[in-house]
Structure formats: structure tokens, C-alpha cells
Amino acid sequence: MYDIGTRKRALALVAAGRSLNSVSKETGISRAAIRSWRTRLEPRRRGGGPCPRCRDVPGPPEDPAAYAYLLGLYLGDGCISAHRRGVHFLRIVLDNAWPGIIDACESAMRSVRPDNSVWRVGKQGCVAVTGSSKHWPCLFPQHGPGRKHERAIVLEPWQQAIVDARPWEFVRGLVHSDGCRITNWTTRTVAGARKRYEYPRYFFTNRSDDIRRLYTDALDRVGVEWTTLARGCDPLNISVARKASVALMDVHVGPKH
Incomplete structure (x- = not known):
């Protein structure tokens, strides 16, 4: 059981823009409990x-x-x-x-x-x-x-x-819904030895040509380079793989969490 002061402090962190997940980790209080307190303690305006x-x-x-x-x-x-x-x-x-x-x-x-x-x-x-x-x-x-x-x-x-x-908030929402950050790998022969190299990249996949265009227009706006990869005969995948562009995406989007 938590007293009213503890509950209000947790709610204050959420109200300041913190996610339920981060507040839960900091306070040790479950997300379900914090979510329940929001319903009980926050004034509900009807209509x-x-x-x-x-x-x-x-x-x-x-x-x-x-x-x-x-x-x-x-x-x-x-x-x-x-x-x-x-x-x-x-x-x-x-x-x-x-x-x-x-x-x-x-x-x-x-x-x-x-x-x-x-x-x-x-x-x-x-x-x-x-x-x-x-x-x-x-x-x-x-x-x-x-x-x-x-x-x-x-x-x-x-x-x-x-x-x-x-644009970054819009890109983040699209990636969080229909995108991902993955680690690709390849091998190269260096000094006669086969070595494995790993590199991160972002994918966004959507069947709508219009939604993919909205995504790539936003990427252009923030200076992220991208390419289209076809699945079969359909260009459904937008890839971001260049090092500088992946670094930008990591700063503003990051892996799913």
C-alpha cells in the first residue's frame, strides 16, 4: 500500500512528461498501479x-x-x-x-x-x-x-x-508503428581471413504508397538518406543504412522499447 503523497509524487512525474515505464523503474511502483492512480486521483472532466x-x-x-x-x-x-x-x-x-x-x-x-x-x-x-x-x-x-x-x-x-x-515526432510515430531497428551482418575477407561485420539499419514497411511517401518526405526534411527495397515486385520497404543517417535516427528515434 502507498500513501497519498507517494501516489501524487508518481503522478507528478508522469504529468511532467515521463513515461509510465520510466516512472515505474525509478519508483519501484508497477505501471498498472500508476495507471490506476491517474484514473482515481486526476479530476475527470465530462463531455x-x-x-x-x-x-x-x-x-x-x-x-x-x-x-x-x-x-x-x-x-x-x-x-x-x-x-x-x-x-x-x-x-x-x-x-x-x-x-x-x-x-x-x-x-x-x-x-x-x-x-x-x-x-x-x-x-x-x-x-x-x-x-x-x-x-x-x-x-x-x-x-x-x-x-x-x-x-x-x-x-x-x-x-x-x-x-x-x-518531423522527428512524426517519424518516430511511424517507426514505432510500422518500423524497426535491426542489426545486419556481412562477411569480408581481410588478409586471407573471413571476418564478420555488423551494422545497424532502420526499416519502415507499409503497403500504402502515400504513407511511405509521407515518411520519406519527413526523412528528407531532417537530412536522413534512405533507399527503397522491393519485396517481390512491390517497393514496400524503406531502408536507412548509411552510418550518418542511422546515427541521426538513433538520436531522435532509437530502438523500440
């Missing part, structure tokens, strides 16, 4: 706050960094579905192997719609981070019938402005 896109003069979300990251996650592994009374559910499905990404997704979703409910639904091998709001389609106008790779995915001018200003 949801005003949507920045529905104002008389539409504006961007109040936290553009969180929005850029969440946009990347949504384009990779997200969907929006209608519920009763005009409410929509945004779901981002993430692998259980990466608890840090799950925490970051939940934090971003809460930052984008702080007055609405966000929760996790456990599934076999994965978690669906879910948020309810009437305004998800306003914030993610790429929502529509059918699969993303079977329809056009184009950012609205206000979204493009956020991505232009926060």
Missing part, C-alpha cells in the same frame, strides 16, 4: 473539451508534438470506428513486447484529447490503446471506409504544417 478543428476559426491541436507522434502511430497501426451517440473510438494496436511505446502512445492520446477517456484493451500478444471522442474524425481526416493502402492518404494543410514543424 470532452472543445475541438480545435470545430472552432469558428479552426486551429491546430494544443500539443503539436504529441499530435505529430500520434498521427504517425495512427497512419501505421491505427483505426477510427463509430460508436453510439456520435462518439468515435481511436484504437492504436501495439505489440506487448514494447511497453515503452504503449506508454508513449497513451500519453500522446491523453495530450491530444485531455478531457476524454483513454484506456487499454489487452489482446493476445498486443494491446489496443483506445480513446473515445466525438472529434477524432476532425483531428484525423484520413479516416474513411476501406483499408488505408486502398485509398488516398493526403495530409490537410494544417497537418502538414505540424509535420513540417515536428
Whole structure:
């Protein structure tokens, strides 16, 4: 059992932008307990706050960094579905192997719609981070019938402005959903002896030509060199393998966690 002061200190670390995973490691308190305390101790405002896109003069979300990251996650592994009374559910499905990404997704979703409910639904091998709001389609106008790779995915001018200003957050969201950092290896003969060399690289794989283009446009913006690798006859994979570009990705994205 923890006293109220301990609970509030843990919540203060989360409110300062720390992930549940890092706060749990620092304090020794489980992520489940901290998540439960947030629900019990934080004031819950009902009805949801005003949507920045529905104002008389539409504006961007109040936290553009969180929005850029969440946009990347949504384009990779997200969907929006209608519920009763005009409410929509945004779901981002993430692998259980990466608890840090799950925490970051939940934090971003809460930052984008702080007055609405966000929760996790456990599934076999994965978690669906879910948020309810009437305004998800306003914030993610790429929502529509059918699969993303079977329809056009184009950012609205206000979204493009956020991505232009926060390209690394957008890239991080895309990599955290449909990308990875791996270690490749090869062998070379040096002085008559066969030696093994290892080198890291980043991959991003998505069936949508438009989403891959959004990813590579953002990479161009931050100075990361990339190449396209075909799977069969389809150019589904974007590779970052040059040493300087991998180093940039390591600083701003890093391995999944």
C-alpha cells in the first residue's frame, strides 16, 4: 500500500512528461498501479473539451508534438470506428513486447484529447490503446471506409504544417508503428581471413504508397538518406543504412522499447 503523497509524487512525474515505464523503474511502483492512480486521483472532466478543428476559426491541436507522434502511430497501426451517440473510438494496436511505446502512445492520446477517456484493451500478444471522442474524425481526416493502402492518404494543410514543424515526432510515430531497428551482418575477407561485420539499419514497411511517401518526405526534411527495397515486385520497404543517417535516427528515434 502507498500513501497519498507517494501516489501524487508518481503522478507528478508522469504529468511532467515521463513515461509510465520510466516512472515505474525509478519508483519501484508497477505501471498498472500508476495507471490506476491517474484514473482515481486526476479530476475527470465530462463531455470532452472543445475541438480545435470545430472552432469558428479552426486551429491546430494544443500539443503539436504529441499530435505529430500520434498521427504517425495512427497512419501505421491505427483505426477510427463509430460508436453510439456520435462518439468515435481511436484504437492504436501495439505489440506487448514494447511497453515503452504503449506508454508513449497513451500519453500522446491523453495530450491530444485531455478531457476524454483513454484506456487499454489487452489482446493476445498486443494491446489496443483506445480513446473515445466525438472529434477524432476532425483531428484525423484520413479516416474513411476501406483499408488505408486502398485509398488516398493526403495530409490537410494544417497537418502538414505540424509535420513540417515536428518531423522527428512524426517519424518516430511511424517507426514505432510500422518500423524497426535491426542489426545486419556481412562477411569480408581481410588478409586471407573471413571476418564478420555488423551494422545497424532502420526499416519502415507499409503497403500504402502515400504513407511511405509521407515518411520519406519527413526523412528528407531532417537530412536522413534512405533507399527503397522491393519485396517481390512491390517497393514496400524503406531502408536507412548509411552510418550518418542511422546515427541521426538513433538520436531522435532509437530502438523500440
